[in-house]
Amino acid sequence: MPGMVVFGRRWGIASDDLVFPGAFELFVRVLWWIGTMILYTYHKGHFDCNGRGVLHTYLVGLLVVLGLIILSLCAIVYVSAQGSITNSGPRRSMPALVYLRALLYIPELVWACLGAVWVSDDSKGCDPATVGAVISAVVASWIILLFTALGVIFVFDPLGNPLRDLQSSEGSQFFSTARSMAVKVWENRLRLLCCCLPQDESHRAAFSSIAQLFSRFFSDTDLVPSDIAAGLALLHQEHDKMELSRDPQAVVTHSPSSPIGEDLETELEKTAHCMQFAAAAYGWPLYIYSNLFTGPCKLCGDCCRSRAAEYDIVGGDHLGCHFSSILQSTGLQYRDFIYCQLPQPGELLISSTCFYLILPIYEIPFYVALDHKREAVLVAVRGTLSLKDVLTDLSAECENLPIEGGICQAASYIYKKLVNDGILNQAFSVAPEYKLVVTGHSLGAGTAAVLAVMLRNSFPALQCYAFSPPGGLLSKALADYSKDFVVSVVLGKDLVPRLSIPNMEDLKRRILKIVSNCNKPKYRILLQGLWYELFGGDPDDCPTEMDNRREEELNQPLLGEESLMIRRSSSYQSLGSDGSPAHKAAHLPLFLPGRVLHITEEGPSRRSCFSQVRYRAEWSSEMSFRSIVISPRMLSDHMPDIVLRALNSLTSEKPYSLCPSSLDNSQHNTI
Numbered sequence: 001m002p003g004m005v006v007f008g009r010r011w012g013i014a015s016d017d018l019v020f021p022g023a024f025e026l027f028v029r030v031l032w033w034i035g036t037m038i039l040y041t042y043h044k045g046h047f048d049c050n051g052r053g054v055l056h057t058y059l060v061g062l063l064v065v066l067g068l069i070i071l072s073l074c075a076i077v078y079v080s081a082q083g084s085i086t087n088s089g090p091r092r093s094m095p096a097l098v099y100l101r102a103l104l105y106i107p108e109l110v111w112a113c114l115g116a117v118w119v120s121d122d123s124k125g126c127d128p129a130t131v132g133a134v135i136s137a138v139v140a141s142w143i144i145l146l147f148t149a150l151g152v153i154f155v156f157d158p159l160g161n162p163l164r165d166l167q168s169s170e171g172s173q174f175f176s177t178a179r180s181m182a183v184k185v186w187e188n189r190l191r192l193l194c195c196c197l198p199q200d201e202s203h204r205a206a207f208s209s210i211a212q213l214f215s216r217f218f219s220d221t222d223l224v225p226s227d228i229a230a231g232l233a234l235l236h237q238e239h240d241k242m243e244l245s246r247d248p249q250a251v252v253t254h255s256p257s258s259p260i261g262e263d264l265e266t267e268l269e270k271t272a273h274c275m276q277f278a279a280a281a282y283g284w285p286l287y288i289y290s291n292l293f294t295g296p297c298k299l300c301g302d303c304c305r306s307r308a309a310e311y312d313i314v315g316g317d318h319l320g321c322h323f324s325s326i327l328q329s330t331g332l333q334y335r336d337f338i339y340c341q342l343p344q345p346g347e348l349l350i351s352s353t354c355f356y357l358i359l360p361i362y363e364i365p366f367y368v369a370l371d372h373k374r375e376a377v378l379v380a381v382r383g384t385l386s387l388k389d390v391l392t393d394l395s396a397e398c399e400n401l402p403i404e405g406g407i408c409q410a411a412s413y414i415y416k417k418l419v420n421d422g423i424l425n426q427a428f429s430v431a432p433e434y435k436l437v438v439t440g441h442s443l444g445a446g447t448a449a450v451l452a453v454m455l456r457n458s459f460p461a462l463q464c465y466a467f468s469p470p471g472g473l474l475s476k477a478l479a480d481y482s483k484d485f486v487v488s489v490v491l492g493k494d495l496v497p498r499l500s501i502p503n504m505e506d507l508k509r510r511i512l513k514i515v516s517n518c519n520k521p522k523y524r525i526l527l528q529g530l531w532y533e534l535f536g537g538d539p540d541d542c543p544t545e546m547d548n549r550r551e552e553e554l555n556q557p558l559l560g561e562e563s564l565m566i567r568r569s570s571s572y573q574s575l576g577s578d579g580s581p582a583h584k585a586a587h588l589p590l591f592l593p594g595r596v597l598h599i600t601e602e603g604p605s606r607r608s609c610f611s612q613v614r615y616r617a618e619w620s621s622e623m624s625f626r627s628i629v630i631s632p633r634m635l636s637d638h639m640p641d642i643v644l645r646a647l648n649s650l651t652s653e654k655p656y657s658l659c660p661s662s663l664d665n666s667q668h669n670t671i
Contacts, residue, residue: 003157003224006095013155014224015094018080019523021151025144026073032140033066039133049126054118055134058111062137065107072101084519085227105145112141221508223515230522231511233529236630237539238514244539265651268617271489271597272647273374274465278441279640280329281367281382283322287329290641299324332369338377338427340367341417364410364447366440368423370430376437376463377427379451381414383442383468383640407443407470411450418455438464441640442496445469449486449593453478456485464594465489468638471625472500472590479591479622486594490620491646492601492637493629500590507628533632591622598624599646615646 003010004017040059049055076097082090115138119131223231279286288295299321323340326332341363365382418424428434436459440448445466450473452464464486474482490497518525532539598620601613628634636642 003222004094004098006098010157011155012157012224014085014226014522015088015091016080016083016085016522017224017226018076018094019521020526022073022077022080026070026077028140028144029066029070029073032137033063033070035133036062036066036137039130043130049130054114055126055130058114058118058134061107061111061114065104065111069101069104069108072097072104076101081521081523083521085230085522085525086516087519105148108141109145112138112145115141221512223511226522226526227515228511230518230525230529231515232630233525233532234514234518235510236632237529237532239630241539264617264619267487267597268647269651270374271465271467271487272644272651274378274437274439275441275467275489275640275644275647277330277369277371277378277380278383278439278444278465278467279644280326281365281380281440281444282640283365283382284325286640287325295325295328298328326367330369332371336370336372338368338370338430339417339423341365363413364443366414366444368418368427370427370434371437374437375431375434377424377431377434379414379418379436379438379448381410381438381440381444381447381451383440383444407446407450407473410443410447411454414447414451415454418451419458435459436462438462439466441467441643442638443470445488446473446593449473449482449488452486452593453482463487466593467640467643468494468496469592470499471497471503471592474591474593475588476591479593482594487597488592488594489597489599489643489647490592490625491599491643493631493634494637495628495634496638497592498625498628502589503626503628506626592625596620596622596625599643599650613646613649615650617650 003012004015005011036059040063076094079091079094079097115134119135119138284295284299287299291298326340327334366380368377368379370376371378424436436455438448438452438455440446446469448464449466449469452462453474455462462485464482466486466488468490469488473479488497531537596619597617599615599617602616
């Protein structure tokens, strides 16, 4: 439903969003009214204390005000529950009810002040229980008024001037001004969110880039946040219904750029081994999280032990817990590390082989070590772990490679450190016969893939293992070029490898489509979606307006969908267009780097917490990740410990880790 227009402006809330807050407030007000009535009846209107006249007036007036508020809330909840998201006709009286409810805040404020005056001046000699009840009522009034004010601030839309009544010339001028204003609004929000970060030139540039991205994406729709939540709930159930009815997908029998018959188990062993180094780059937070009982004890000795005999330490007298956790995770020795650039708050550690720096934006942590087991010089780049990393993730300006701007700058920084500072020369002087391997997870995976492209000419035997890399990363030509030396590993329904501007535009289109066609009230969609997420069951068969449309009408754009567009966006596609996000895309389609190894769970999508998980691995096409999959596991499948656990499960000797189909049919290069 488009944002509700009251007091001459559009707000970030729809007329069908007041069911839940209205019902909650109604419950509180009814209990409040009953308690006040019991207090008044108990004393039968006669109070033996000072100020009894004021108290009597306060309680009678409070009963009347609460009664009027309860009646208005009943009307608001009932009207807000009518119609569907796009059918707001049954809710046309909602603005009048909102005005009435707003007027009732005035007597409530007056009575809150009256109660406060009585408590402070005239409550002496009264029953302590009565005084406590009045104090509770006064405090409750002020709390509700405070939360109401905060709610108004929360749903206030600084760009909420009515848009649809503008003429075309006025509209163009307004949208130009609105776009600039939206960028400033998002930039201020990001600065407030990241207030702890330095406000230097690099951070301001990142804020501006991200603000432009957000303002462009949200500028052409008239959706409110609850509409998006309802659309995501419907899309999740729709996807589950499709999975239940879908035939098993054909398995890609070999990697797109590898010879037929390459042993997938060997490739999985390599990826599982490299994932240990990629996960270790996160330092002690991930290590402690993965080893809650033993991790703190193992790190305690290394974090507190002085090693001045081994290292020339400046600015501190101990090695950091980040480095100690890397040693524990990888099993390497101190002498195996060539270079370490890891965040260590408050200290600068320098040695002949490894030193720590406090890093600005785009300068993400990484380390270089000698992996004697695989005879490789290994460069591991850390993924997203801080606000600075988030800014690097979201900085999305295209470079000439072409690659996402933030990740490109991070890769360029590491490239300069490795080449210009002679780090790789030092590593290969120690082990000249070793090959170069670059790895990372999430942001580190994207950076590692771009870094591998940069280093490819100098190191032809280079290999890169990118775990859960960002989806909007490489152009098609560069992605095809990288298939000779980059392997991307994606687990399940991970959101990040599917996250790109074209895919987000496709998700927005799908939300508009399903929201505009569903004829259920929004509160029912959200309640059923919440129940489905928590307790499962059969996906909801949501009746839609399309059920009654003739076949020839299905190729025409729906009026409901069009009504949710503030203006015709160059990135928007009607329902009659091709469902692919790459179809007539306004943005350059970007792809995952290299060959893609997709790991999925076998069995039902829902399982008990203690059941063993069985995984299946297969080579997949990059086109399989051209659409965002809505699922509760879209975030958990991205976690580095979950990815590492899946890879270890596939490479272990436990029988439950192998897919039965792969044992029965050896011609499929699948585990």
